Amino acid sequence: MKILVTPTSFGKPENAKSRELLESFADEVVYNDLGRPLQPEEILERLDGVDGYLAGVDYITAEVIEKAPASLKVISRYGAGVDRVDIPAATKKGIKVTFTPGTNSIAVCELAFSLMLASARSIPRLNDAVHKGEWPRNQGIELYGKTLGIVGLGHIGKNLALRAQAFGMKVVAYDPYLDESFVKENGMEAGDLEFVVKQANFLSLHVPFTPETKHMIDAEMIAKMPDRAVIINTARGGIIDEEALAAALESGKIAAAALDAFEQEPVVDSPLLKFDNVIMTPHTGAHTSEAVKAMGALAAQNVIDVLTGKECKYILNK
Template sequence: MLCLSQNTAKSPKEYLEKNGIELIWNPVGRPLKEEELIAELSKVLPVHGIIVGVDPITRKVIESLPDLKIIAKHGVGVDNIDLVAVKERGVIVTNAPGSNSESVADLTWALILAAARQIPKADRVTRQGRWDRLVGYEIYGKTIGIIGTGQIGLAVARRARGFNMKILAYDKFPNEKAAKEIGITYVSLEQLLKEADIITVHVPLTDETRGLIGRNEFEFMKRTAIFINTSRGEIVDEEALYEALKSNRIWAAGLDVYSKEPPIGNPLLELENVVLTPHLGAYTVEANLKMGMAAAKSIVQTFKGEDPENRVV
């Protein structure tokens, strides 16, 4: 079995080894590309299971593994796995729902505050010996617009209550129970974009959500709006976002995800009014342990002939 994630916590490793599973690690410490995956996996055949982060598990990768039984996602989103191909092969796919919700929500708020108060720029000028008094925006009492109210979106909303914010949300399938408990008002996407001071994206990547936020959507936003994306880069038209930031059509953005990762050569890297992090929303000690244990348990259950928990396919 090949465990692709070098960030797996100690307990999941011990659990797998205790159950007699041989572990083979990603040798480079970063997500592998398709051709790299195929090359590395070919060295250790037979491979019966994979624990995967954001590495692309394409049809070619799947077809190169005749003994593959399970792909366990070390996280939640499975958009990097060819689900059509795994269904055809009868390969099981699992994920770890809820395991990283609080961690991603924490990072979302870190990006909100960093963008609102220009913290990265303030850090740089202070280290340079300058004493620039950068002017930002308060968050307290403002309106937040949450696009997507799954577990992460709701975790973001709960934190917004501490800032005494008006909470707007857009979701094709509103969670009315949570709305009542937290104090969320569901509105149309257009209304959310027009009224929110902070707009944060928490929908999964699907054919329907790809390119959901583009030029038209940025035109609806306030000039003082802060746009946050900790979901998937492909949900946003990055060229339109660049133009909105460059022209000061919106105040700032905070991004943890990109259409191409790492975002080498991405023009967004040139702008000072965007805060950038390297897709680390789920990278906390706590989330890492929960994701790792969920993946490890799914592997063991499958190898024992049981139907694993959190099965996606």
């Protein structure tokens, strides 16, 4: 057996046991030597003779899958998002695609909440000023009494909702597969996307990137938001139209934004780079010690389960 492992955080100490598990199982384990997500041609260069592919946020296109060796039986995503894996192409070729749902939900939720607080009080900007010897006065806003709109009420969205309520926020949510019992039990309100954005002083996104969610937060939706609202995205780049967001920041319609995911990663020429009221983090939502360990353990076990013919409940394309 030969296994390719590409997540950049898989080499951290938290994943020592997961590496040992794979190395004791496989004859050969090949690790990512570039220290970043792989492009299609870089994946193909490393797939020769590979039976299992434990994947980070690499670009696993239809062409990659079509050209992959016949030995490849499973692509195990290290995380919950699979938007960079062409699942129809994998299904057509008989390659199982697995994921690790729930393993990073607390980590991403806590980042989203910290970004709300940091945006509300301009913490990064004030920190930079003090380090420069300045002593500015800045009038922030409180979360208490404000409305949080959550788009995507899955594991992450639910955790965020409970924390927001603990801060005295009203929570409204949109999810096409809504857990109505959770909404009712926790005194929330739910409706369509327009219902949520119209009320949201803070809007937090927790949906996958699909053709349906591409630019779902565009100029039209931003215009429906309350004036001086704050937008948080710890999901996937492309859900927000970055040009439209930049225009809303320029006009003052949107007070601030905090993003952990971007249309281009790494960020090189985003129109958002010029704004000091935009917090930008390098797609780090899942990067806590606890989440790294949990994702690694489940992703490794998924590879082994599929390759040994055991039942794996995290296969997306059965």
